[in-house]
Amino acid sequence: MDKKKLTVLLLVLFAIGILAAGCASNGAKPAAGEKKAEKPQEIHVAYQNSSIIILLAKAKGMYDEEFAKDGVAIKYDLYLSGPPMIEAFAGGRADFAHTGDMPPVSARSAGVDIKVISRAGYTPAGNALLIRPDAPYKGVSELKGKKIAVQVGSSAHHFLILLLQKNGVNPNDVDIVNLPASDHQAALETNNVAAVATWEPWTSVLENAKAGKVLEDSSSGVKRYIGVFLARNEFAQKYPEYTERILKVNEKAAEFMKKNPDEALELIAKESKLPVSAISRIVKDSNWDSQIVPEDIAALQQVKDFLKETKVLKKDFDINELFDDTYYKKIKQ
Numbered sequence: 001m002d003k004k005k006l007t008v009l010l011l012v013l014f015a016i017g018i019l020a021a022g023c024a025s026n027g028a029k030p031a032a033g034e035k036k037a038e039k040p041q042e043i044h045v046a047y048q049n050s051s052i053i054i055l056l057a058k059a060k061g062m063y064d065e066e067f068a069k070d071g072v073a074i075k076y077d078l079y080l081s082g083p084p085m086i087e088a089f090a091g092g093r094a095d096f097a098h099t100g101d102m103p104p105v106s107a108r109s110a111g112v113d114i115k116v117i118s119r120a121g122y123t124p125a126g127n128a129l130l131i132r133p134d135a136p137y138k139g140v141s142e143l144k145g146k147k148i149a150v151q152v153g154s155s156a157h158h159f160l161i162l163l164l165q166k167n168g169v170n171p172n173d174v175d176i177v178n179l180p181a182s183d184h185q186a187a188l189e190t191n192n193v194a195a196v197a198t199w200e201p202w203t204s205v206l207e208n209a210k211a212g213k214v215l216e217d218s219s220s221g222v223k224r225y226i227g228v229f230l231a232r233n234e235f236a237q238k239y240p241e242y243t244e245r246i247l248k249v250n251e252k253a254a255e256f257m258k259k260n261p262d263e264a265l266e267l268i269a270k271e272s273k274l275p276v277s278a279i280s281r282i283v284k285d286s287n288w289d290s291q292i293v294p295e296d297i298a299a300l301q302q303v304k305d306f307l308k309e310t311k312v313l314k315k316d317f318d319i320n321e322l323f324d325d326t327y328y329k330k331i332k333q
Helices: 003-025 052-059 062-068 082-090 102-109 155-166 181-189 202-208 233-238 240-259 261-272 276-285 294-309 326-332
Strands: 042-047 073-078 096-099 114-122 127-131 147-150 175-178 195-199 213-217 226-232
Touching: 042 052, 042 062, 042 082, 042 240, 052 062, 052 114, 052 240, 052 261, 052 276, 062 073, 062 240, 082 096, 082 102, 082 226, 102 114, 102 155, 102 294, 114 233, 114 240, 114 294, 114 326, 127 155, 127 181, 127 202, 147 155, 147 181, 155 195, 155 294, 181 195, 181 202, 195 202, 202 213, 202 276, 226 233, 226 240, 226 294, 233 240, 240 261, 240 326, 261 276
Parallel strands: 042 073, 042 096, 147 175, 147 195
Antiparallel strands: 096 226, 114 226, 127 195, 127 213
16 A cells, blocks of 8 residues: 555544544443442332321322432331331332331341431330220229230330330230220220320320320430331442432421421321311421431430340340441432
C-alpha cells in the first residue's frame, strides 16, 4: 500500500472512531465500571392500627407520590400485631414496618435480618392493663389466679409481666391467654377473662365502648413504650436511597400532623377504620420525633434481658446490632 492510500485509510478509521465514541456518549451502553442505579419494582410497607405515621402517609398518598416518578409501586399490608409482621420480614414479604419493641428483639435473636432505622413514636401511657368497668379489683395484686388476655410476643406481653412482678405477683400465678388485641373487647364483655393487657389505640377503643377501664398503664414507669420503624436489612443495603426517601416521607407525615392535628386525626381515623375518639389520645399524647435516643436502646435492652431471663431468647446478641440510624442521619444532614 502506498503512503497516500495509507493516509486516507487512517483518516477513515479515525472518523469511524469518533462516530463510535459519539454514539457511546449518547448512550446505549455505559462505560466499563459504570453501573446503572438499581431500583425495586415495588416496596412492601407493613402496618397495624397503631401505625399512626404510616396510616397518615398512606391516607395522604405520600408514599405513592414520592415513588410514582420512579415507577415503583407501594404495597400496603395490614396486620393485627407485630409478631406476624416479623414472619413477613422473614419470608421477604415486608420491606418496612412499624411495631412495638418486643417483636424486633425476638426476630433478631431468631436470625431475622432486620434493623431499627428510626423511632415511630414514644407514648408514655402506650401500654395498659384494663378490667371491666364493674370489676371489683382495686389493684394488680388482686388478679392473682385470674385469666388475663394479651397478644403473646407483643410489647403489652412484656408490660404485663413487668407489672405483675412490680406488684408481687408471680407470672405463673395468673392464667395468661394468648389473644389478639382486636378480640379483647369480646373477651371482657363475655367475662371470659378478668383483664386484658394491650396498647393504644386499643386501650381507647375499650374505654370508649365502656368495655374496659384502665387499672394501670405504662406511664407509671414500669416500661418505656416506644414504636420502632423497621427495615429489612437486605432491602435497605441494596436500595439505600429508597430507604432514606421512605424516612423522608415519614418526616413529612409527622410534620403535617403537628401543623394540622384535626385534619390528620380525621384522615387517620378513616384509614384505620377506627373512630377519632379512639386514636385521639395516641396522636396527641405521643412524641413523634423519630430520632433514636439512648433511652430507646435501653428499652430494647430491657426487652432482651427479659427474653433471656425467661429462656425465650433463641440466641444472644449485642442490642446495638439491631439499630442502624445511618439512613436517618443522612436525611438530616
